Amino acid sequence: MILSTHDLGWSPRRGEMIVRNLDIAVREGETLGLVGPNGSGKSTLLRLMAGILTPSRGDVRLGGRSLRAMARREAAQSIALVEQHADTEDRISVRDAVEIGRTPWLSALSPWSAADDAIIDDALRAVDLEPLAARDWTTLSGGERQRAHIARALAQRPRVLLLDEPANHLDIQHQLSILDLIAGLGLTTIIALHDLNQVMACDRIAVMHDGRLRALGPPKDVLTPFLLAEVFSVGVAILSDPEDGTPILRFKPL
Amino acid sequence: MSEAIVGANGFQPLGRWIASLLKAAAILIAAALAGICIGETRIPPETVMQTLANRLFDASYALDPIDEGIVWNYRLTRAIVAACCGAGLAVSGLVLQSLLRNALADPYLLGISAGASTGAVLVSVAGLGAGAISLSAGAFAGALAAFGLVAALARLSGGNAGVQAAGQIVLAGIAGSQLFNALTSFIITRSANSEQARGIMFWLLGNLSGVRWGEVGTAVPVVCLMLVVCLAHVRALDAFTFGADSAAALGVPVRRVQAALILVAALATAVLVSIVGSIGFVGLVIPHAARFLVGVRHARLMPATALIGAVFLIAADVLSRTLIKGQVLPIGVITALVGAPAFAFILIRSRRLR
């Protein structure tokens, strides 16, 4: 159990609880999919897990230790987050943008070294962006920017990688290649996804509904017509891919 | 690992770092010397050099005491304070632009210039303190009061997250500046006559004429301290490239860094404004010029911003004293007249490079 939440809840100041009573334990090495309708609390949960938000109730633990007791820097050495809307107007090169991922590891006593350069090279290689390293951020396509963000997260050398709808707004080819890339990293990954067919590749999925955890388990067990009707208000026919037998969800109005 | 790539991240090997430092110092000293040699009246460069030799190395050239006094007490102090103001305002602008992710942020966004004006007007026009309080003391108190109000407003209205806090401080700054500008106008319309209004006008547009060694003793330590604090945060500022949340995810204690750096920028600006009046454009434009030249990584960007700001303000001061013979233009007029076209040029060039 690498990352876990315990009776986790969060509300803005003087506001209603956005997420509540969350008890999720993420296993080392697994890929956990986060699904739920818009506004169900997926992004809030990811931000709580990354330690960007401080819980209003309960806590998030990394390897059993509460994030509350940890310096931000220490948490960032273990947890990396790829946000949905992070972007910049700066004319920064791809390599520079990825180098920023080393921030939690650097200090006056441990300045930039050749080891850091090697880590950046690895990260760029892992997302196939080596040839574009010198390019300006603003000249990148959406898919390339997403890869660069992932490279920056990898440069943190995290134990847990959190991704908030990384395939959003990409065309289908790039969606598949990004998801393929993430699956190949071999990291403990928690990924919020919009497309329910894409979560089939996850080891387990957590279904969020109105800020609560509605179900948690392997996709095939969880995504039942009953749950989909209740949480997403859609009907579904479950088909099967003739090539490999993967279930395919075909949605229809209730 | 190629040299070029190591250099590109801004964290250079020690040898090259020292070389850059020497180059920067040479540029700064050359600019300051030009500032000392050129002035309202003609003083030959050798007199300038002999004065410096007399004062710095105990040489004993026989000089006209008035010439020596002008070089040592008026022009040198002026050049030093101009350099401090240029560096301080430019770095304040850079820090705010980076922290708030707003290309239009400048140190006066925090209500400092508006508050300083109100304080100065209270002293000089409304007659607060009956001549016992100096213009600059009034300006400093006004700047602090306005920044306090803006900070309190931003805090009261701020959300939990860093991003919201950044937006709130921009809004609070605008509200606070408007309030203090209105107060200034109110005081002026209530009680000003033309001579007072012009005394304040002259000061509002920036004025280095009152600078002596006492001001050097204030400006140099304040700006040095501010530069040290800001330079210690270059990595944290880099982490803000993709926003405050992204910085938090990279382990930066966002609220603490924001609070500390905004406070330092505000205090330094308040001190500088109280010495020389509100010189516009430097805090807004110089960081963009520096980005155009050395890129966006703060380890290089911040020293470059400080150096360009210092040289720019020394040059603007020389221009303000020499453009019209026998008359000194407000330096704020020069920074805007020179700064605006330069800014336009940079905008167009950087557009083409994309």
Place this chain on the structure above:
Amino acid sequence: MLISRLAVAAVGFALSASTALGGSTAYPISVTNCGFTFEFKKAPQNVVSIGQGATEILYALGAGDNMAGTALWFAKVLPEYEAANANVARIADNAPSFEAVIGKKPGLVTTQFEWMIGKQGVVGTREQFRDLNVPTYIMPDDCEGKDNLVGADGTRKGVYTPDFLYKGIGQLAEIFDRQDKGANLIADLKARQKKAAEQAKALDLKGASAVFWFSSADLDLDPYVAGKLGPSAYIMKTIGLKNVIESAEEWPTVGWETIAKANPTYVVIARMDRRRFPADDFQKKLEYLKTDPVTSQMDAVKNGRILIVDADAMQSSLRMVQGMEKLVKDLAERKK
């Protein structure tokens, strides 16, 4: 804003044909004043006067009973006019509002300065008053031969002479049918000036130069000094002192560097009741001159050639001649 004031004011030099000193006024008369002509059927009543200099001229002419209000005071009224002043309402110590002036139903509004009533007048424009059938009179020493839209306190287009002041006294005397008093006043001013100039000549000040320091926004800042064409320059010229300041502005801001290098024989500093800027206090001015590392090296400071004159005596007013007399007296004492 300083730079934008480049519009040039057309200033009328036309002298009213009926201006003749002595005798009594044959109403109706028409008076031309800086581009505006007004007709008076009788001596105006309920007059409002803005600016101490103009107000004191009206008192000197004995027109106090015709007045309903005053504004813009710099110092205490001259002792000889205290009684007259006690009967006239003071609308404001500084600039009055347009409506407060109009509320007096004035038959005439006089002003010492064009920046009060004029093209950019803070009280109003002359057209605004004319639309309400209120004549306005600006002292010719401020509106003739001077462009008040250039420079902070206006810029002279030619050399100031007291003839502008005398013309104003004469025209006001005619408007109020006090021509004898006016003529006497002018004759007295001329005689005193002449005497002061003669005394100064006897002092043999050949080649001596001076700077008139009015005040500074802050002690270390560049000071406001008298320009080369204004009343202070006229005083210097009459006495035989050379003004080291080159600017045509009335009260330009000039750097200490320029002043110190010019190294004038005398430094004349203004004494005033006002305490807005620290440098308003003449003691502070003295202290500055003696302690600043550069000004303390000036010949005038090293040799104690610092003269003190009332600020009002540096402007075009009845007090100007007093300033002249005081300066000559001080110069004579130093010569002994």
